[in-house]
Amino acid sequence: MADKITPAERSQNMRQIRSKDTKPEMLVRRYLHAQGFRYRLHDKRLPGKPDIVLPRFKTAVVIQGCFWHKHGNGCGIRAKAPKSNLAYWEPKLERNVQRDRFTHAALREAGWQVLVIWECSLERSERGATLHRLSIDILDNEAGRVAA
Ligand SMILES: [Zn+2]
Known part of the structure; x- marks a missing residue:
């Protein structure tokens, strides 16, 4: 299927989607900060550089954009995403999903609790x-560690 938009237009579209993607992360950060949690951002020492890491609770929080990480069938954001360039995007999105699977497994293997927050679950x-x-x-994980 031929693409009707130019590469410049496409990258403009994608920039818009990407910049919207950063807002969910800010919501989560603001909330955790207000609750008094201490965290690190995008820790390079951990697989996949998780968005938010809470060392005391051995927890990594990963905020996933529904389009970029192929949220499941019930997702309202994915249902509304444009379908026209899917042939172009599908392999890239599939690679994201594979990478997610790999990095989350690596984190769990290293003893981290991995909590995934989907973009649509942060809608008002x-x-x-x-x-x-x-x-x-997050708090449950500390209780689990103390009991163990
Ligand atoms: Zn979703």
């Missing part, structure tokens, strides 16, 4: 519940 109607659940999951 779900945000409060998502962030609340996140803080509980």
Whole structure:
């Protein structure tokens, strides 16, 4: 299938999608900071440079854009994504998914709890519940370590 947009237009489109992608991460960071959690960002020493790392709770939080990381069927953001260039994007997205699988497994193997937050779960109607659940999951991990 022929592409009707130029490479310049395409990269402009993608920049817009990418810049929107950074907002969910900021929401999570602001929330954790307000809750008093201490964290590191994009720790290069860990597989996949996880977005947020909480060393005390041995937890990595990964915020995934629904388009870029191929969120599942129930996802409203993915359902609305343009389908026209899918043949072009599909192999790239599939590589992202493979990489996610690999890095999350490597983190777990190294003893880290990996918490994935999907972009759509931070939309206004779900945000409060998502962030609340996140803080509980983080705290639970410390309880688990103390008990062990
Ligand atoms: Zn989604």
